[in-house]
Amino acid sequence: MALEKEIETYRRELPNLLGNEGKFVVVENDKIIGTFSSYEDALKIGYEKCGLKPFLVKKIQAVEQVQYFTRDLIPCPI
Amino acid sequence: MPHLSLPFSAGAPIVDLLIGVSKPRADALKLAGHPIPPQIPIRALIDTGASCTGIDLTILKTLGVPSTGTIPCHTPSTKRDKPHDANQYDIGLVLVHTLLMRSFHALPVIDAELNHQGIQAIVGRDILSHCLFTYDGQTQNFCLAF
Numbered sequence: 605m606a607l608e609k610e611i612e613t614y615r616r617e618l619p620n621l622l623g624n625e626g627k628f629v630v631v632e633n634d635k636i637i638g639t640f641s642s643y644e645d646a647l648k649i650g651y652e653k654c655g656l657k658p659f660l661v662k663k664i665q666a667v668e669q670v671q672y673f674t675r676d677l678i679p680c681p682i
Numbered sequence: 683m684p685h686l687s688l689p690f691s692a693g694a695p696i697v698d699l700l701i702g703v704s705k706p707r708a709d710a711l712k713l714a715g716h717p718i719p720p721q722i723p724i725r726a727l728i729d730t731g732a733s734c735t736g737i738d739l740t741i742l743k744t745l746g747v748p749s750t751g752t753i754p755c756h757t758p759s760t761k762r763d764k765p766h767d768a769n770q771y772d773i774g775l776v777l778v779h780t781l782l783m784r785s786f787h788a789l790p791v792i793d794a795e796l797n798h799q800g801i802q803a804i805v806g807r808d809i810l811s812h813c814l815f816t817y818d819g820q821t822q823n824f825c826l827a828f
Contacts, residue, residue, distance in 0.1 A: 606748070606749045606769070607749060607750075607751070607752065611752065643788060643790060644706070644787065644788040647704060647706045647707075647750070647772050647788050648706040648709075648788075650706070650750070651706045651707055651709065651710035652706075652710075655710055655713075655714060656710055656711070656714055656716070658748055658749075658750075659750065660750060660751055661750045661751050661772070661790075662751055668753075668754055670754045670755065670756055670765050671732075671733045671734045671753055671754065671755045671756070671768075671792070672731075672732075672733045672755070672756050673729075673731065673732045673733070673736075673755060673756070673757045673804075674729075674731030674732070674757075674758065675729065675731060675732070675757070675758070675804070676757050676758055676759050677736060677755070677757050677768075677792075677794040677795070677796075
């Protein structure tokens with residue numbers, strides 16, 4: 605699974621991140637790179653700090669917002 | 683306000699888009715001395731029932747973009763308490779207009795298999811929140827202003 609380590613890190617650190625709920629966090633491996641006000645800013649710093657190596661950008665939310673689709677989408681393997 | 687006023691295609695509001703890597707990724711590729719993949723022209727269905735935009739996986743693979751996240755999604759097939767986690771990618775997207783293009787430099791999208799539906803993307807409400815969309819079923823036309 606792609607970004608497995610980063611997702612694990614995000615879940616582990618979520619209680620500490622909730623002070624910045626609504627912002628975007630950048631995670632590389634088991635390291636929090638930083639939190640940012642916009643998705644674009646987070647992405648920019650992610651690429652600046654990690655280059656082309658994998659990193660996670662996630663909106664900080666106590667309860668993750670689910671996306672809805674009224675048509676069936678065939679899920680692609682994670 | 684620039685707008686696209688078009689007839690339905692195959693009975694649906696379908697627009698032309700250009701899909702490329704996001705600007706931050708393009709900058710990183712450039713810095714690393716890698717070529718920036720050219721934008722890919724695709725056909726996309728405007729789907730007010732989609733809360734976010736989805737792109738066919740083959741397009742994302744052609745661009746060589748890696749996933750930068752996952753996001754839970756509900757579709758008619760998912761169970762009420764079990765959304766599936768979709769891969770999320772950062773892309774650049776352009777609404778094609780003859781005079782004025784509308785660009786999104788860094789947009790999070792999910793992957794999906796859509797090619798078999800004759801489209802390569804669904805434009806969701808994340809993009810429509812920046813637009814005015816009029817659907818005229820009687821004349822089989824639609825208008826997208828942005």
